[in-house]
Amino acid sequence: MAILDTNTSEASISPGRDRILRVAAELFLTKGYAETSLRTIAEAVEMRPASIYHHFESKDALLTEILSIGMDAVTTAFDAVASELDHGEASERERLEAHVGGHLRALFANHAFTAAHVTVFPFVPADVRTAAVPQRDAYEAQWTDLLREIAPALDNARTDALRLTRLSLFGAMNSAVQWFDPSEGSVDELAANIVGTLWNGLGSIASGGTD
Amino acid sequence: MAILDTNTSEASISPGRDRILRVAAELFLTKGYAETSLRTIAEAVEMRPASIYHHFESKDALLTEILSIGMDAVTTAFDAVASELDHGEASERERLEAHVGGHLRALFANHAFTAAHVTVFPFVPADVRTAAVPQRDAYEAQWTDLLREIAPALDNARTDALRLTRLSLFGAMNSAVQWFDPSEGSVDELAANIVGTLWNGLGSIASGGTD
DNA sequence: GTCTATATCTTGATAGAC
DNA sequence: GTCTATCAAGATATAGAC
Structure with missing residues (x-):
C-alpha cells in the first residue's frame, strides 16, 4: 500500500498512476493543495482532467496517497x-x-x-x-x-x-x-x-x- | 504602516478594518489562504462579502497587510x-x-x-x-x-x-x-x-x- | 460604510462515446 | 484508459442604491 519506487528514472515512467502521483506531489508542494487545480495537474501530465478520475477517486484521495x-x-x-x-x-x-x-x-x-x-x-x-x-x-x-x-x-x-x-x-x-x-x-x-x-x-x- | 495594536481587548474592537484583519488572519492560519473564501471571512465578521472591498482592495491586499x-x-x-x-x-x-x-x-x-x-x-x-x-x-x-x-x-x-x-x-x-x-x-x-x-x-x- | 444583486470565471466531478 | 462535453457549485470582484 502506497508503495512507489521514487528512484526509477523519469524517462522510463509510463503515463498513468505513478506519473500523476509524482507530478501532483511536486505541484502541491510548490503551489499548495487548494491552489493546484486538477486541470493544472492534467496539463502537466498531458492528460484531460477527466482521465485523472480513472486512477483516483477524488483530488483528496490523490493527496492522501x-x-x-x-x-x-x-x-x-x-x-x-x-x-x-x-x-x-x-x-x-x-x-x-x-x-x-x-x-x-x-x-x-x-x-x-x-x-x-x-x-x-x-x-x-x-x-x-x-x-x-x-x-x-x-x-x-x-x-x-x-x-x-x-x-x-x-x-x-x-x-x-x-x-x-x-x-x-x-x-x-x-x-x-x-x-x-x-x-x-x-x-x-x-x-x-x-x-x-x-x-x-x-x-x-x-x-x-x-x- | 501596518500597525495594529493586537493587545486591545477583543470586546472593544469596533467592526471594520481591524476586525477584518484579525479574523482573516485567524482563518488563513487555521484553514489556509486559498481555502478561506471572502464569504467565510465576511460571515465571521458579520458583514456581506462586498463590504470587505471597502476596506481592502483585494483578498491579496488583505493578506499582504x-x-x-x-x-x-x-x-x-x-x-x-x-x-x-x-x-x-x-x-x-x-x-x-x-x-x-x-x-x-x-x-x-x-x-x-x-x-x-x-x-x-x-x-x-x-x-x-x-x-x-x-x-x-x-x-x-x-x-x-x-x-x-x-x-x-x-x-x-x-x-x-x-x-x-x-x-x-x-x-x-x-x-x-x-x-x-x-x-x-x-x-x-x-x-x-x-x-x-x-x-x-x-x-x-x-x-x-x-x- | 454597508447593503443587494450580479457579472465572470474557475473549480471538482460526472456521463457516456470510443 | 483516454477522450469530449458539460454540470452545479463556489470563487473574486464590481455596480450602484441607501
Whole structure:
C-alpha cells in the first residue's frame, strides 16, 4: 500500500498512476493543495482532467496517497538505520547522527512526497488529515523512543523536555526542505551540522566561552 | 504602516478594518489562504462579502497587510530586546536566550499574524510574496548579525554553518506555532528549553556521557 | 460604510462515446 | 484508459442604491 519506487528514472515512467502521483506531489508542494487545480495537474501530465478520475477517486484521495508515500519513505529509512545500528556498538551521539542523517536523506530522496507533510499538511481537508495521522503518530513514537534511550534525563513530566526536544529537532530538520538545496551541499554535511550543534551546543564555540 | 495594536481587548474592537484583519488572519492560519473564501471571512465578521472591498482592495491586499503586521511584531520585539541588552553586561548565552524569548513571545502574542509567515507564506501568490520579502530579509539579517557576534566560529564560508545554524534555529522556534500551546506552558520555559539544548547540547545530558 | 444583486470565471466531478 | 462535453457549485470582484 502506497508503495512507489521514487528512484526509477523519469524517462522510463509510463503515463498513468505513478506519473500523476509524482507530478501532483511536486505541484502541491510548490503551489499548495487548494491552489493546484486538477486541470493544472492534467496539463502537466498531458492528460484531460477527466482521465485523472480513472486512477483516483477524488483530488483528496490523490493527496492522501501522496502523504502516505511520504511517511512510508521516512519510516522505512528509520527502520533501516535502526537495524544497521543493531549490529554494532554505536555511541549515543553516533546513533542520533545516523538517524538524523537517515531522516534527512529520506526527506530529500523523496522530496515532494515528504515535504508535503511539512508545508501542505497543516491545511489538508479533514478527511485527508484523519487518514494521515496514524502513520505520522507512529513515526513520532519511534523518535520519542529513540530520544528517551539517548537522553533519559529528558523524560521529565514536569518540563515536558522530551516532547519539546523532539518537536524542536523535527522543526529544525523538516524546515530544511524549504531552504536546503542538495545540489549545493551534501545532506550528510547538513546532518553533521545539525547534530554537531545539537550535541555539543553553541556554548562550546561561543566567543565568550561556555559561560 | 501596518500597525495594529493586537493587545486591545477583543470586546472593544469596533467592526471594520481591524476586525477584518484579525479574523482573516485567524482563518488563513487555521484553514489556509486559498481555502478561506471572502464569504467565510465576511460571515465571521458579520458583514456581506462586498463590504470587505471597502476596506481592502483585494483578498491579496488583505493578506499582504496581515503578513506585514506579523513582521512588524517580531522586528519590534527584536529591537526592544537589543536596546534593553545594550545597557547591561549580558553574556553570550544570556543575549541569545533574551532574543529567543523575545521572538517566541512576539510569535505567540500576535499569533495569527506571525504564524501566517510560517505556514501560509510558502503558498502565497507571487505579488504578495514580493511585497513581504524585504521585511523578512531584514529580520533575517538581524539574526545573522546576532549569531555572528555570539559565535564567530560559525562564520565559515566553506561549511556555511552560520546560515545553517540560523535556519535550524528558526525552524525550531517557528515550528512551535504549530505545536506549543501557551495556555499549557509558559513561553519563557519554552525559550529556556530551546536555548538550554542549543547552548549546552544534548551531549551534556546523554546517557553515555559527552562522548 | 454597508447593503443587494450580479457579472465572470474557475473549480471538482460526472456521463457516456470510443 | 483516454477522450469530449458539460454540470452545479463556489470563487473574486464590481455596480450602484441607501
